[in-house]
Amino acid sequence: MRIIKRIITFILSFIATLTILAIILIQVFSSTVLSKSYIMEQFDKTDYYNKVSELVEQNFENYIQQSGLEEDVIKDIVTKDEVREDTNTIIGNIYYGLGEDISTAEIEKKLQANIDKSLKGRSLSTEEKAAIEDFVEHIGKEYEDTILHTSYEKQIGNVLKRVIEYKDMGQKVLVVILGASLILMLCINRRRVYKAFSAIGVSLLSSGVIFVVINMYVNLKVKLNTITLLNDVISTNIRNVLQDVFGRIMSYGIGLSVVGILLIIVSNLIHNMKKYGLNDEEE
């Protein structure tokens, strides 16, 4: 009977470890990459909108070199507020699957006005007029590309929406499983409650060590602070988010390990103190 109890307690500890791992991972991802407000906060921290505005202008300059137009025509056609508004639209599309479009009409209108002003008095051939139309269209497209407006937003949005829905449901189920495992541990060991507490300590310690190992493994295999994707502005944000996610995992890992070890030691101390006393007086 005693052995069966031990085996059941081990199995429950195992289940509790898995559920703790899953609950914390869901919690970490919910409060970081799956949260729109967190992403927006990161953008604010890294001065994202300003940097994207600068990047947009730099990319426009590349086009101007080939167009033969004066460089002044691309000045002040995009503002930081427009970048912020359009980025919000894109993030909304991604997180809530809104499917809203961003408009480049205003940018194209300002650009056309600048070109007209710059070419005042010059008669243009049909080819040149077509070239200007092409240029204006290219600039609009370049703006969309730079602020990451893609045709995949809707698809990403749909997947993310489903993930967020399942995440909430999954977390609830996991909490129920964890609660049931802990109650069962206490019921099975009701005469020796210290054993239940030790088993809970074992679960906390195991999940804590696994988190530490995950963090060490990832940091050993990948240099997170050198990840480079699309452009410098996006790369900085991706690096920050990844470092934050793994930083949180590491913090949880250390916290859980410390609490687990303490729980194991304290429950063993209390049990043995009761059983043997401090003066070697056996029961």
Add this chain to the structure above:
Amino acid sequence: MRKFIEKTIKATIIHLIVALLIIISIMFMVDFFFGARIKETMILANKVAIDVENKPEVKEIVLDEKNKIKNYPEYGTQYATIEIPKIDVDLPVYFGDTLEILKKGVGHSSGSYFPGEGGSIIYMGHNSKKVFRRFSELQKGNEIIVKTSYGEYKYKIYDMQLIQETELEKMPIQNKEEKLMVYTCYPFNNIGYTTKRYVVYANLEK
């Protein structure tokens, strides 16, 4: 007291072993179910993890006694500057001629020779204000200076020609005499694509 300590330590060690067993079991489970996917993700992540600080050492470009370059620059890197005092040009020269390179400055056609090698050197740049918009002001006898890490080369313009982009024979690659050919799109204030090129020919002076 001793027994109390011994029993406590023993029980704690047993619990730590149990924890270790759980950790190892979960690790095996994760490896069994997701191992391949984790490895793929790591490979992918490493592909986009660019370690800028530990870039391979760039070897210095050297021109030997036989006028041969040792350690050619990497494609897309800057290896020289070009100065044309007459039209206030002072621009970086990159090895290569892609649009990406031309956005940054002057491109060096990868099929042509390097300054000092004694052959045809072909440079190109946009006709924008920042690059070669003022090419029409150049005259025979004007100077072009190319500064590289292995030496400074002065060229004197001896001819200018308007050619079609397909007339490659007008910019021949040869290795008998060092000639610098620099071209840009024509007309200089053209809007959109043009098939005409304005070429400036210069001989090595020093």
